Amino acid sequence: MSTHARITASVYTSHVPAIGVAMDQGRTQDPYWQPLFAGYEASRRWMDAHRPDAIVLVYNDHANAFSLDMIPTFALGTAERYEPADEGWGPRAVPPVLGHGELAAHLAQSVIQQDFDLTLVNRMTVDHGLTVPLSLMFGEQPAGAPHWPVPVIPLAVNVVQYPVPSGRRCLQLGQAIRRAVESFDAPLKVQVWGTGGMSHQLQGPRAGLINQTWDQAWMDRLIADPRGLSEMPHLEYVREAGSEGIELVMWLIARGAMSDLADLPGLDAPPRAPRVAHRFYHVPASNTAVGHLILENP
Ligand code: DHB
Ligand code: FE
Numbered sequence: 001m002s003t004h005a006r007i008t009a010s011v012y013t014s015h016v017p018a019i020g021v022a023m024d025q026g027r028t029q030d031p032y033w034q035p036l037f038a039g040y041e042a043s044r045r046w047m048d049a050h051r052p053d054a055i056v057l058v059y060n061d062h063a064n065a066f067s068l069d070m071i072p073t074f075a076l077g078t079a080e081r082y083e084p085a086d087e088g089w090g091p092r093a094v095p096p097v098l099g100h101g102e103l104a105a106h107l108a109q110s111v112i113q114q115d116f117d118l119t120l121v122n123r124m125t126v127d128h129g130l131t132v133p134l135s136l137m138f139g140e141q142p143a144g145a146p147h148w149p150v151p152v153i154p155l156a157v158n159v160v161q162y163p164v165p166s167g168r169r170c171l172q173l174g175q176a177i178r179r180a181v182e183s184f185d186a187p188l189k190v191q192v193w194g195t196g197g198m199s200h201q202l203q204g205p206r207a208g209l210i211n212q213t214w215d216q217a218w219m220d221r222l223i224a225d226p227r228g229l230s231e232m233p234h235l236e237y238v239r240e241a242g243s244e245g246i247e248l249v250m251w252l253i254a255r256g257a258m259s260d261l262a263d264l265p266g267l268d269a270p271p272r273a274p275r276v277a278h279r280f281y282h283v284p285a286s287n288t289a290v291g292h293l294i295l296e297n298p
Contacts, residue, residue: 005103005184008052009277010254011043011193012222012293013136015059015247017128018286020092023135036290039280040136046277046294047137051150053188054100056107056177058155058253059129059195062087065121071161072119074173076111077154078104081147085125094131097154098147103184107153110180116173121156130154133195136292159196159247164234170249171230174256181257194254196247198281199240200288209242210289216281218248219291223276226255244288259297272298 019036022028028037064085066072079099084091108120134148141148155177158164165173174192181190198215201207218241221229230252237246255261260271274295282290 003185003187005181005186005188005190007178007181007192007257007259007297008189009050009191009294009296010258010274011133011137011191012251012254012291012295013133013193013195014197014285014288014290014292015129015132015195016285016288016290017087017132020128020132020135023140024092024094036282036285039282039292042278043137043280043292043294044139050296052191054103054151054153054190056153056155056181056190056192056257057130057133057195058157058193058250059133060159060247060250061129061156062127062160064127065124065156068161071158072156073158073165074116075119075121075156076104076108077124077156078108078120079122079124082124082126082154084131085127087127092128092131094135095141095145095147097126097130097134098151100151100153103188103190104153106184107177107180110183111173111176114176114179116176124154126154129195133193155253157250157253159249164246165249166234167230167232167249167252170252171226171256171261174253175261175263177253178257178259178262192254192257194251196250197241197245198248198289198291199242200244201242202244202287204243206242208287210283211240211242212281212283212289214240215289215291219279219281219293222251222255222293223295224273226252226261255295258295274298
C-alpha cells in the first residue's frame with residue numbers, strides 16, 4: 001500500500017451549459033435529452049465504485065470569474081471553497097465546491113518548481129465549465145447538500161482569448177501534475193478530469209458546426225497516441241472542430257497525467273496503456289457534440 005497519493009483515473013467530458021439547465025429543470029427524460037443522459041448512467045455507476053479522495057478538475061472559465069481585465073493561462077484554485085457563478089440567470093442551484101487546501105498547496109509548490117508558472121487563485125466563482133461536468137458524473141444533488149461528494153481542485157485554462165496554450169504544453173502540464181500528486185505524502189486517490197469540447201462553434205457564419213468524424217478520430221488518438229496528438233496545431237482545431245473546439249486542448253492535461261506517459265528511465269517493459277472504462281459520444285446537445293471518456297490507470 002503506497003503511502004503517497006496516486007492518480008487512479010482520468011475523466012473527460014464536454015460541459016455544454018444547457019445540460020446543467022436540463023438537470024436543474026428536471027427535463028433529463030425529455031426525448032431530446034434522454035439519449036444524452038443515458039450515456040452517463042454507466043459513468044455514475046463507475047463513479048460510485050471508484051470514488052476518489054480529490055479531483056483535479058481542468059476546465060475553462062467563460063468570462064465569469066475572469067474577464068479581459070486579467071487572462072491567466074493556467075490558474076490553480078487553492079481556496080477552501082468555490083460558489084457557483086452567476087452567468088446571467090442567477091447561480092445554478094447546485095452545491096458549492098469544496099476545495100482541498102493541502103493538496104492544492106502541494107500541487108502549487110511542486111508544479112511551479114517544475115517550471116510551470118501557475119497563477120494561484122484564492123477566491124473565485126466557478127461557472128458551467130466546472131459545475132456541468134460535476135453534475136454529469138455525480139447526478140442531481142439533494143437540496144441543501146453542503147458540498148459536492150468529492151473535494152475539487154479547479155485548474156482553469158485560458159482557451160477563450162488568444163493566445164491560448166499549445167496542446168504540447170497542456171500534455172506536459174499533465175505530466176507535471178502526475179509527478180506532483182505522486183510526491184504528496186498521504187495515500188490519496190486522485191482523479192484528473194479534462195473538460196470542454198468536442199467540436200462546436202457558437203458564433204459567425206459557421207455557428208453550429210459539428211464534425212463527428214474528426215471528433216471520434218481525435219478521441220481515438222487521445223487514447224492511443226497522446227504525444228502525437230499534442231502536436232496538433234491550433235489552426236487544425238479551429239478549422240476542423242470550430243472556434244470553441246479549441247477547448248479540447250484541456251483534455252490533454254488530464255491525459256498527460258496518466259501513468260503511461262511517465263518518463264521512467266530504465267524501465268524495461270513498455271508502459272501499459274490506460275484501460276478505457278467508458279466511451280460515449282452524442283450529437284447534438286445545444287450547438288455542440290458531446291464526447292466522454294473514462295480512462296483507468298492499469
Ligand atoms: C455552449 C457554451 C459553451 O461554453 C460550450 O462550451 C458549449 C456550448 C452553448 O451555449 O451552447
Ligand atoms: Fe465552453
